[in-house]
Amino acid sequence: MERSNIPAAVVGRLPRYYRYLGELIENGVGRISSDRLSELMGVTASQIRQDLNHFGGFGQQGYGYNTSYLYQEIGELLGLNDRYDMILIGAGNLGEALAAFINGSRLNQRFIAAFDINEELFGRYISDVPVLSMQELKDFTQKHSVSIAVLAVPGPAAADAAAQLAGCRIRAVWNFTNAELELPEDILVEDVHLMDSMRKLTYGIHARNLKGVKDHDAD
């Protein structure tokens, strides 16, 4: 099977395998059976064998998987060994936070520029990332090989920013706004709805409070 044809559901599970394998390696585990991995990860051993079969030849009956080899191969497959230059759209609170986090890490991904509409920010740096005008965006992506645009503008500005990104030479958008973006098919989109995530938590706490009150009333 062509690696580029691996089903999306399997791809979605790869980062989790990668993470577990990394932890096993850190703990000095050189080989692991699908049964043991199944216990650790809480998925069936048959699913693990099916998933990892897409890459062929990793597991050997009775020997288990070689963790380092599998880790490296999945890393290669996920493109983690490539370098990806990123740009930041929106140099506000969240953008600044992301710049500090990403450029302060040892990832192969780095911000090389940030863009904003606020003139006061032009020429400044957030972490080590220069802030440019949104008017320079398209030109910048023509001149530099930008893989990922990270969208961190306020919600109401997301549609405008997406429209501008649609005309740029970029490969993907990592969307931290709560908006659902309209972009051409050749631009990948990955959403991180932080506020939705927090709202699930606050709802859960709130619902338990109500339930607690009700249970108490029933005493």
Added chain:
Amino acid sequence: MERSNIPAAVVGRLPRYYRYLGELIENGVGRISSDRLSELMGVTASQIRQDLNHFGGFGQQGYGYNTSYLYQEIGELLGLNDRYDMILIGAGNLGEALAAFINGSRLNQRFIAAFDINEELFGRYISDVPVLSMQELKDFTQKHSVSIAVLAVPGPAAADAAAQLAGCRIRAVWNFTNAELELPEDILVEDVHLMDSMRKLTYGIHARNLKGVKDHDAD
């Protein structure tokens, strides 16, 4: 139906309704039919009616939903009008980023303290949040009403931190590490696997590159 008994699947969709309703209100839309909302959100009108029926009495046949009323009610239901005090576990790059983002926002959630194991950080502030020692954690949660602990430690430290949080008086953990946490049932957990999310993107770009090379070879 008791609001605390709304199915988890519906609850999971509420933040999205909330977000769309907020945008409609910003755009001056006072009423909306389930058909129009269906087009906007890309879900069936019948699903929308079923979901919103859990709250009762919002929609009227032929009149549509009152956006402001629905927004307010869902906000109330999600607990967005309550104040939630949070603590930060891990005052590194990511923690600092989250402190700046959350405490710089107009949310009802705020960090009131951060905890770390690095002595050099004790007594410092990140944004307006004081950094304390992890040894003070349990005591702090006894004295303050902490709703959410935000976990932003390096992956290998996550299990230890979770074990300490398990003994604390908190309601929920917002987990920004890539680890899957073991916590008592009465502590809610919401995961934000940022690195998994980025890996899906880099994999997508990588896979398209391979495909592009293959297509080119086939010419």
